[in-house]
Amino acid sequence: MLSQIPTYILSGMAITIAVTLVALPMGFVLGLTFALLRVYGGKFLSAIMAAYSTIMRGVPPLVLLFVLYFIISGVINLTPFWAGSLALGVVSSGYQLEIIRGALCSVGSTQMTAARAIGMSRAKAVRYIILPQALRLIIPSWSNEASVVLKDSSLVSALGVAEITRKSQLIGASTYKFLLAFLTAALIYFILVFLTNRLLDYVERKTRIPGFSHHSTL
Amino acid sequence: MDKYILEIQNISKRYGGNVILKDISLNVREGDTVVIIGPSGTGKSTLLRCINLLTRIDTGKILLDGKDITTKNVSEDEVRQHVGMVFQNFLLFNHLTALDNVMIGLTKVRKMPANQAKEKAMQELRRVGLADRASHYPGQLSGGQQQRVAIARALAMDPRVMLFDEPTSALDPELIGEVLEVMRKLAEEGMTMLCVTHEMGFAREVADRIIFMEHGVIVEEGPPAELFYRPKFERTREFLWKITELYGKHKDEEKPGDTST
Amino acid sequence: MSEWFTLFSNSLPEFWKGTLITLLLTSTGLGIGFLLGIPAAVIRIYGSKYLRWLAIGYIELFRGTPALVQLFVIYYGLPDMGITLDRIPAAIIALGLNSGAYQAEYFRSAIQAIGHDQMMAARAIGMSRIKAIWNIILPQAMRLVIPAWSNEPVSLLKTTAIAFLIAVPDLMTKAKMVATRTYDPIGAYLAVAVIYLILVVILTAILEYISRKSRIPGFDLEIEAQRST
Numbered sequence: 110m111l112s113q114i115p116t117y118i119l120s121g122m123a124i125t126i127a128v129t130l131v132a133l134p135m136g137f138v139l140g141l142t143f144a145l146l147r148v149y150g151g152k153f154l155s156a157i158m159a160a161y162s163t164i165m166r167g168v169p170p171l172v173l174l175f176v177l178y179f180i181i182s183g184v185i186n187l188t189p190f191w192a193g194s195l196a197l198g199v200v201s202s203g204y205q206l207e208i209i210r211g212a213l214c215s216v217g218s219t220q221m222t223a224a225r226a227i228g229m230s231r232a233k234a235v236r237y238i239i240l241p242q243a244l245r246l247i248i249p250s251w252s253n254e255a256s257v258v259l260k261d262s263s264l265v266s267a268l269g270v271a272e273i274t275r276k277s278q279l280i281g282a283s284t285y286k287f288l289l290a291f292l293t294a295a296l297i298y299f300i301l302v303f304l305t306n307r308l309l310d311y312v313e314r315k316t317r318i319p320g321f322s323h324h325s326t327l
Numbered sequence: 328m329d330k331y332i333l334e335i336q337n338i339s340k341r342y343g344g345n346v347i348l349k350d351i352s353l354n355v356r357e358g359d360t361v362v363i364i365g366p367s368g369t370g371k372s373t374l375l376r377c378i379n380l381l382t383r384i385d386t387g388k389i390l391l392d393g394k395d396i397t398t399k400n401v402s403e404d405e406v407r408q409h410v411g412m413v414f415q416n417f418l419l420f421n422h423l424t425a426l427d428n429v430m431i432g433l434t435k436v437r438k439m440p441a442n443q444a445k446e447k448a449m450q451e452l453r454r455v456g457l458a459d460r461a462s463h464y465p466g467q468l469s470g471g472q473q474q475r476v477a478i479a480r481a482l483a484m485d486p487r488v489m490l491f492d493e494p495t496s497a498l499d500p501e502l503i504g505e506v507l508e509v510m511r512k513l514a515e516e517g518m519t520m521l522c523v524t525h526e527m528g529f530a531r532e533v534a535d536r537i538i539f540m541e542h543g544v545i546v547e548e549g550p551p552a553e554l555f556y557r558p559k560f561e562r563t564r565e566f567l568w569k570i571t572e573l574y575g576k577h578k579d580e581e582k583p584g585d586t587s588t
Numbered sequence: 589m590s591e592w593f594t595l596f597s598n599s600l601p602e603f604w605k606g607t608l609i610t611l612l613l614t615s616t617g618l619g620i621g622f623l624l625g626i627p628a629a630v631i632r633i634y635g636s637k638y639l640r641w642l643a644i645g646y647i648e649l650f651r652g653t654p655a656l657v658q659l660f661v662i663y664y665g666l667p668d669m670g671i672t673l674d675r676i677p678a679a680i681i682a683l684g685l686n687s688g689a690y691q692a693e694y695f696r697s698a699i700q701a702i703g704h705d706q707m708m709a710a711r712a713i714g715m716s717r718i719k720a721i722w723n724i725i726l727p728q729a730m731r732l733v734i735p736a737w738s739n740e741p742v743s744l745l746k747t748t749a750i751a752f753l754i755a756v757p758d759l760m761t762k763a764k765m766v767a768t769r770t771y772d773p774i775g776a777y778l779a780v781a782v783i784y785l786i787l788v789v790i791l792t793a794i795l796e797y798i799s800r801k802s803r804i805p806g807f808d809l810e811i812e813a814q815r816s817t
């Protein structure tokens with residue numbers, strides 16, 4: 110058993126990363142779509158998106174995860190990995206919606222006016238003028254959200270997904286070394302969070318527009 | 328022979344490799360008003376901060392009432408109670424009313440009972456003409472009023488010496504007068520003051536002595552009449568010319584360094 | 589839909605008990621976090637070199653790892669060192685330690701926003717460092733921090749749901765019990781989702797009210813707030 114521990118932990122780590130890599134982009138795609146609807150979608154859609162955001166951010170991720178997990182697995186037959194990752198992505202979409210909305214608003218209506226003034230349609234203005242600026246602005250907040258999702262991926266252990274937290278529980282139970290098992294898990298999360306932040310810092314520096322640096326606050 | 332209240336003996340100060348103050352000596356008599364002038368970055372603020380021990384000197388000595396305040400066994404906090412300091416940007420405590428700003432040193436540092444402290448603080452506010460603003464927060468006061476409260480806050484500690492670091496240079500022109508007026512009154516009452524200021528009208532009228540500093544040394548010093556009209560050094564003359572250009576509104580002034588007077 | 593209302597009303601007494609536990613976890617965790625967060629922030633800024641590293645270590649370790657793993661370390665791990673805690677105390681300690689790290693960062697940005705000048709002005713009238721921190725820096729920081737700090741109670745309230753995973757009888761655990769009894773997990777978890785949402789809305793309203801009340805005229809500052817769980 111003891112000799113298997115490293116492999117065990119490594120496979121757990123791989124699943125943690127995989128869950129994050131499913132949930133984060135999914136949250137981004139949903140969040141971006143919903144943010145655009147929230148800002149440019151007219152009264153009705155905007156109100157719905159506001160409600161969506163309030164609910165997603167007002168309910169504990171763990172509770173949402175359970176609700177969504179049971180809904181998803183009632184509709185289609187998915188493995189816990191997929192059901193859990195998708196649910197985590199939906200949870201994150203609420204937060205990403207707000208991050209992107211903040212950036213869209215801070216790029217502001219003056220840029221829209223300027224784009225319309227040279228004859229762009231609203232959609233084109235959003236696509237070519239507003240979004241390229243907004244997406245650069247969100248990187249610092251998005252970096253924070255990435256580490257939140259990474260840490261929240263520990264919650265899918267409750268759905269039986271064998272990521273690091275779950276693996277540590279199993280190792281702890283079979284070796285009676287719970288402290289060591291969970292401290293190892295903590296260390297791995299810490300390193301992953303650290304690396305994620307460094308990576309996104311790097312992306313932020315690389316994509317920075319010279320002389321344009323006000324950041325969105327959320 | 329007059330007694331010196333403040334004796335600065337050959338002090339030097341460096342930040343990293345930069346020598347900011349080079350072997351400065353200066354004595355101030357009780358009741359004197361000394362005005363320090365000089366170009367930006369010369370070390371004027373640093374000199375005041377050394378006297379208030381907000382910065383430690385590297386070599387030399389500073390004596391207050393004959394006692395060396397720069398040795399290790401002297402309590403900084405004790406010394407600072409006797410050396411009042413007024414900053415360019417006021418630095419009132421933002422969360423306290425004018426009255427509380429003046430009181431807090433008395434209650435927290437001097438441990439004075441609240442009612443007694445309040446009485447004394449009101450007295451100081453009256454002294455700077457702001458008794459009616461006692462319950463205002465700094466954010467509700469004009470710059471000139473804030474600076475007067477800051478002066479009252481320093482006065483409340485009954486300092487032996489007051490240090491002013493460009494007290495009016497952050498103020499709109501129409502607010503400068505009220506602060507200078509308070510300072511003038513203090514000088515008349517016999518307060519010992521060391522002022523960094525480029526208000527030449529004030530310097531000429533109130534100062535007993537003017538000190539011209541440049542590059543961390545005292546270039547020249549003397550009574551206003553002498554320094555203004557018969558500067559010994561070309562640099563002093565040039566600087567005074569520039570200053571009067573900048574603050575040219577004192578129309579009654581002759582051109583400094585004009586020896587024909 | 590009407591079935592769901594039946595489930596909800598039938599389970600109300602249980603949910604009520606769970607709510608009380610959830611609020612207990614939130615308030616005590618917040619209190620411990622507050623008591624830890626302030627010294628951690630002060631030490632991180634004003635402490636000597638070693639103390640500063642200690643504060644940084646605490647803050648970064650607890651912010652850089654999942655609250656759930658912290659809870660497991662405390663509840664399942666500490667017995668390996670001979671420290672055995674009951675469920676509720678374990679949850680409270682874990683949540684308090686976790687919240688303290690986040691609160692420390694809120695306090696830190698507020699203290700730093702007040703800046704070096706206020707300290708200098710306080711020292712200039714003869715205050716000691718400690719006195720200046722206590723009388724001048726912290727009172728201002730406490731007011732400045734309120735808008736950003738207001739995120740923490742809500743954030744912690746949501747985090748408390750992890751206590752379910754060590755079977756603390758909080759709202760989430762009640763949901764599971766109701767789910768098992770009624771064979772309607774979606775209905776049961778939706779019910780507590782609604783209750784959490786209501787709690788969050790009420791808490792947010794209270795905090796906004798306090799935020800408005802505690803402003804100092806002419807003294808305002810915005811500190812960035814981020815999702816912290």
Ligand SMILES: Nc1ncnc2c1ncn2[C@@H]1O[C@H](COP(=O)(O)OP(=O)(O)OP(=O)(O)O)[C@@H](O)[C@H]1O
Pocket residue numbers: 342343347366367368369370371372373374
């Ligand atoms: N804490 C510090 N660390 C490093 N250098 C400093 C520090 N404080 C001041 N200096 C440097 O010391 C020099 C003198 O500064 P000081 O503020 O005393 O000048 P000053 O004569 O008051 O100028 P001003 O008229 O602009 O206020 C400057 O070059 C400044 O950059």
Ligand SMILES: [Mg+2]
Pocket residue numbers: 371372373492493
């Ligand atoms: Mg200066």
